[in-house]
Amino acid sequence: MNAGFGRIGLGSFVRKGEKRPRPQPPASVWLNRGFLWLLAAILVGGAVWLLTAPSEGNVAQTESVKLALASVDSAPPTTAPDTSAADAAGLDRMKISSQTWRRGGLGSKALVTFTVRNDNDYAVKDVEIVCAFSRRDGSHLTDRSRVLADIVGMKSRKTFARVPVGFVNVNADQATCSLVTARRA
Structure with a gap:
């Protein structure tokens, strides 16, 4: 008869009062997240650059x-005042x-x-x-x-x-x- 304890490994038993160590994600997960944040920043920066008005230096x-x-x-001197000279x-x-x-x-x-x-x-x-x-x-x-x-x-x-x-x-x-x-x- 099997009581269902076959799936429990020896490492899964923890003494009373001890905390079980949390599994850490592999380094590749952190690299992937960093790459995604970098890609998002580039996309947002490009969108802002395209939406801003062109510089005054055209x-x-x-x-x-x-x-x-x-x-x-080179404006010649005027003898009679006109509306623009006023x-x-x-x-x-x-x-x-x-x-x-x-x-x-x-x-x-x-x-x-x-x-x-x-x-x-x-x-x-x-x-x-x-x-x-x-x-x-x-x-x-x-x-x-x-x-x-x-x-x-x-x-x-x-x-x-x-x-x-x-x-x-x-x-x-x-x-x-x-x-x-x-x-x-």
Whole structure:
């Protein structure tokens, strides 16, 4: 007669008060789980990268900034004021007196600190700047522009601290910012 004890091995008996050791999964299970987590992280990162808006450094913006700079530099002087000249401020009496830049946003964004000096007899607003970034050897990388909605009072100066102007190339080492346009306040 069999009482059903044939399936119990000798190692399955545990003394009273002792705990039975838990079986550990083999190392291959941990490697498989790690691989699955890595694969999931790559998939999520790729989806986020595809869904985010494209960077501000597209070719169209770079070309429009160059065209805007060329039109400001080559604009002939007007004798009769028209509607566009009435809104534009005199950039000849405005300048950036000091500027520095640093990286922010995990090293991908440019943060520019600069001081705008307004020697005009009127206040200005909507000051647009363009910053040209270059490598250490001086070769041009990219241009970024930004419109500042703050008002710079007449015969005064205003410092703008850590203004984000956009994404920059990792090789960017130098930045030169200049004024493009401004309007009377």
